[in-house]
Amino acid sequence: MDLCNQTIIREVLTRHGFHFSKSLGQNFLTASWVPERIADSCGADEHSAALEVGPGMGCLTQELSRRAARVCAIEIDRALFPVLAETLADCGNVEIVPGDVLKTDFATLCAEKFGDMPVHACANLPYYITTPAISALLDSGVFSSVTVMVQKEVAQRICSSAGSKDYSAFSVYVQYHADAQVLFDVPRGCFVPQPKVDSAVVRMVPYQAPPVDAGDEKLFFSLVKAAFGQRRKTLANALGTVLGGTLGKEGILDLISSCGFDTRIRGERLSLEDFALLSRTAKQRLDVLKDR
Numbered sequence: 001m002d003l004c005n006q007t008i009i010r011e012v013l014t015r016h017g018f019h020f021s022k023s024l025g026q027n028f029l030t031a032s033w034v035p036e037r038i039a040d041s042c043g044a045d046e047h048s049a050a051l052e053v054g055p056g057m058g059c060l061t062q063e064l065s066r067r068a069a070r071v072c073a074i075e076i077d078r079a080l081f082p083v084l085a086e087t088l089a090d091c092g093n094v095e096i097v098p099g100d101v102l103k104t105d106f107a108t109l110c111a112e113k114f115g116d117m118p119v120h121a122c123a124n125l126p127y128y129i130t131t132p133a134i135s136a137l138l139d140s141g142v143f144s145s146v147t148v149m150v151q152k153e154v155a156q157r158i159c160s161s162a163g164s165k166d167y168s169a170f171s172v173y174v175q176y177h178a179d180a181q182v183l184f185d186v187p188r189g190c191f192v193p194q195p196k197v198d199s200a201v202v203r204m205v206p207y208q209a210p211p212v213d214a215g216d217e218k219l220f221f222s223l224v225k226a227a228f229g230q231r232r233k234t235l236a237n238a239l240g241t242v243l244g245g246t247l248g249k250e251g252i253l254d255l256i257s258s259c260g261f262d263t264r265i266r267g268e269r270l271s272l273e274d275f276a277l278l279s280r281t282a283k284q285r286l287d288v289l290k291d292r
């Protein structure tokens, strides 16, 4: 069954009395080259498994089923279960699991469904949970790769570098955890209902170990969050919320200059390596103060 054919989509969904839910980000693919290309790029093969988020009617699930040894797809909308039972009837290696991606324990689920097999995460993500879903997938530490379709602007944000207008705390977060690449764009006309924005597919390959030494990860991410939280402020002013109480204004300026940065620099100019240096140096200073 061609699950991207608009006539088939309409006929099957009408027969099951299914209505698209905007609040669940239900925009289904209508161009078969897209799920084919996502499945081809995600790395799933006969020796590995695929974990899909949000199968919808199953167009990507079907492509994953053709390539991976096993596929498990998490779907929140129970109204799609009878639809999927029909559309994926011939896919013996697929299991649909009811659930919310944001509440899923991926380590337990993958161990239960796939044992020791490497697992590739794959999805046409619902727009309303793009960033928390990517964070949940990367934080789990269980995937060999994470290949997702997201709004084009989020894809650009994920892969952008220091100084660019798209660079954000989320860019630093993803680039700390994974090697990220935008693979290809997907125009809005490839979905039903048609969204207001274009999409792009991003592939993230998690690092075995972080690419930089952040010192204390919690401090590192709180510095990153503060630096981007008030983009128009200088780094020195933005860091006041995290370090003002301990290092004071002078201490923050001294910290910044001892890292070799201009004291008037803005946080968005700092690379991943720069943030790591800032975090390690801040940690040393905080430790000295604590021992006093």
Ligand code: SAM
Pocket: 024, 025, 026, 027, 028, 029, 053, 054, 055, 056, 057, 058, 059, 060, 074, 075, 076, 077, 080, 099, 100, 101, 102, 124, 125, 126, 127, 129
């Ligand atoms: N994969 C299908 C496709 O490409 O045509 C559907 C993609 S549609 C953008 C997003 C899918 O994610 C829908 O099936 C929706 O019901 C499901 N979904 C939404 N929120 C979810 C959540 N929190 N957990 C799991 N699935 C979710």
